[in-house]
Amino acid sequence: MTAAATSSSSRAFVSLIGAGPGDPGLLTLRGAEALRRADVVLFDYLANPDLLRFCPQAETIYVGKKGFSEYISQEQINALIVEKAREGGGKRVARLKGGDVFVFGRGGEEAEACVQAGIPFEIVPGVTSAIAAPAYAGIPVTHREAARSFAVLTGNTQEGGARYETLAGVDTLVLLMGVRNLDQISADLIAAGRDPQTPAATVQWGTTPQQRVASGTLATIAQRVRAAGLEAPAVTVVGEVARLRETLRWFDVAPAGPLAGRTVAVTRTREGASALSELLRARGASVLEVPLIRFAATENAAALQTRLRDLSGVTWLLLTSNQAVTALFTHLEHLGLDARHLAGVQVAAVGPSTARSLAEHGLRADFVPSTPGARHLGAQLPARPGEVALHLTSQVAEAELQQTLEARGIRYERAELYRTEPARLSTPELERLRGADVVTLASGSAARHLAALAGTNFTVAAMGPQTADAARAAGFTRVTVAREASLEALADAAAQALREEAEASES
Incomplete structure (x- = not known):
C-alpha cells in the first residue's frame, strides 16, 4: 500500500522493504525493483548484503543492530530515513529490513515517522523468517493432522514478554529473537501448561548455507541449543510439527557441492x-x-560529445566493457541521437558479454574476438594499417590494446566515456x-x-x-x-x- 503525502511535492519517497530471511533468492520482485530505483539504501544486520547488487548506484548506509548491542538506535534510524528522503530536494530512500517489515521489524515505527514528516512511502512485504526458517528445516508451521493454528512471538524480553497462558489453544508457537532467553521461555511455557515433551527445534541462519538446526523437546531444547553452539539469529518452533523435520528435511540434506559451507x-x-x-x-x-569500483561521469563531457557528433575518419569503434555500452548510449541520447548515428562505422566488442549489451540496444557487433580480452581484440581486429580505431573507455584503460594495435600500424584514439573510481x-x-x-x-x-x-x-x-x-x-x-x-x-x-x-x- 502507498500512503499519500501530506505536504511535500518533492520526489522524496521511502520504500520499506522486507529483505526476506537470508536467502537472496527470496527477495520479492517488487523489492528488487524498489532497490533499483533507490538513491539511498539503509540496510540492517539481517538483510543479506548481496541484495545491494540491485542498487549499485545508490548510497548505502549500514544501520544494523545485533542482539542487545545496538549500533544505532531505532529513533536515530527513523530520523535518518527522514533526513535522507529530504536531502537535496528529495531522494528515494529504500529501508531494507531482514524478514518482513511488519513482523517484529519495527517497520510500523518507521512508517509512522514518514507520516509525521509528510513523506510518502510504501510497504513492500517480505518473506518472514517465522515461516521460511522452519520451512527450510523441513518443519511446516501448520499441518492438517498436527497443527491448525500457529502464533509468532518475540522471545526478546526487551520487546515485552508474551502472556503464554493465553496461547493454550494455539498448536504451533514460533519464537523469534529468543535464543538467549530459551531456558526462561521454555520454563514459562511449561508453567503455563505446555507439555514438557512437546517437540521443539531451533533453526540458526535459516535459508542460508550456514543454516544449523537443533532438535529436542520443550524441556531439552535450550540445552540442545547450547550444546550445538547455536546463537542468534535463530527461530525456535514448539509444537507437534517439529517431529516432521526428520521426514521432510530437504535443504540441509541436499547433495553437498564442492564449495558447501564456504x-x-x-x-x-x-x-x-x-x-x-x-x-x-x-x-x-x-x-x-x-x-x-564505481562509475562516474567523464570530467570532459564537452570534448567527448564533440567527438561523438563527428565520427568521420573513424573506421572502428572499440567497446571493452558493458559500462562502455551503457555510457555510449546515454551520451547519444543526450545528444538527441541513437544507434543510427553509428551506421558509418564498424563496432567491435571485447567479448560476448559486451556484444550482448550492444544487442540489447539494437546494435549487432561487427567483430568479437575468438577469446575475450583486450590482447585478443587488438591482435584479431580485422583492421588495415592506417585505419582509425576509436576506443571508448574510462580514464584508466590498460595500454595493452593501444600497443597491440599501433604495432600493427593501426591508428589508435581514445575518448574518455566515463570514469572509474575506487569503491x-x-x-x-x-x-x-x-x-x-x-x-x-x-x-x-x-x-x-x-x-x-x-x-x-x-x-x-x-x-x-x-x-x-x-x-x-x-x-x-x-x-x-x-x-x-x-x-x-x-x-x-x-x-x-x-x-x-x-x-x-x-x-
Whole structure:
C-alpha cells in the first residue's frame, strides 16, 4: 500500500522493504525493483548484503543492530530515513529490513515517522523468517493432522514478554529473537501448561548455507541449543510439527557441492549482478559480491560529445566493457541521437558479454574476438594499417590494446566515456570480505583494486594467466589459475584453491 503525502511535492519517497530471511533468492520482485530505483539504501544486520547488487548506484548506509548491542538506535534510524528522503530536494530512500517489515521489524515505527514528516512511502512485504526458517528445516508451521493454528512471538524480553497462558489453544508457537532467553521461555511455557515433551527445534541462519538446526523437546531444547553452539539469529518452533523435520528435511540434506559451507567473495569491476555468483551458489557456496569500483561521469563531457557528433575518419569503434555500452548510449541520447548515428562505422566488442549489451540496444557487433580480452581484440581486429580505431573507455584503460594495435600500424584514439573510481565499503562490508574463504578475480584491474581496498592476505582464484600475473604483481601469493577464461573454470578454480589450501595445512 502507498500512503499519500501530506505536504511535500518533492520526489522524496521511502520504500520499506522486507529483505526476506537470508536467502537472496527470496527477495520479492517488487523489492528488487524498489532497490533499483533507490538513491539511498539503509540496510540492517539481517538483510543479506548481496541484495545491494540491485542498487549499485545508490548510497548505502549500514544501520544494523545485533542482539542487545545496538549500533544505532531505532529513533536515530527513523530520523535518518527522514533526513535522507529530504536531502537535496528529495531522494528515494529504500529501508531494507531482514524478514518482513511488519513482523517484529519495527517497520510500523518507521512508517509512522514518514507520516509525521509528510513523506510518502510504501510497504513492500517480505518473506518472514517465522515461516521460511522452519520451512527450510523441513518443519511446516501448520499441518492438517498436527497443527491448525500457529502464533509468532518475540522471545526478546526487551520487546515485552508474551502472556503464554493465553496461547493454550494455539498448536504451533514460533519464537523469534529468543535464543538467549530459551531456558526462561521454555520454563514459562511449561508453567503455563505446555507439555514438557512437546517437540521443539531451533533453526540458526535459516535459508542460508550456514543454516544449523537443533532438535529436542520443550524441556531439552535450550540445552540442545547450547550444546550445538547455536546463537542468534535463530527461530525456535514448539509444537507437534517439529517431529516432521526428520521426514521432510530437504535443504540441509541436499547433495553437498564442492564449495558447501564456504564463503566465496566475487569481486567485480562492473555494476550489476554476477552470473558467476549463481554458478558458485549452485556448488553450495555462500557468495559475497564485492564491487571494487564505481562509475562516474567523464570530467570532459564537452570534448567527448564533440567527438561523438563527428565520427568521420573513424573506421572502428572499440567497446571493452558493458559500462562502455551503457555510457555510449546515454551520451547519444543526450545528444538527441541513437544507434543510427553509428551506421558509418564498424563496432567491435571485447567479448560476448559486451556484444550482448550492444544487442540489447539494437546494435549487432561487427567483430568479437575468438577469446575475450583486450590482447585478443587488438591482435584479431580485422583492421588495415592506417585505419582509425576509436576506443571508448574510462580514464584508466590498460595500454595493452593501444600497443597491440599501433604495432600493427593501426591508428589508435581514445575518448574518455566515463570514469572509474575506487569503491567505498563500510566497516561491516570489509569485515565480511576479509572473512571470505576465497576471492575470485576476473581481471588484472580487479586484483589491483582489491589490493588497494583490502590488502593482499587472501586466497584467490584468477581468470587465466594474465590475471594471475597481475595478482602476483599486486602482492597476492596464494593464487590458483583457472584452466580457461570462462566462469565455469573460475568457479572450479575457487574450489581447487580451497582443496590445495586444505592439503597444505594437513601436510
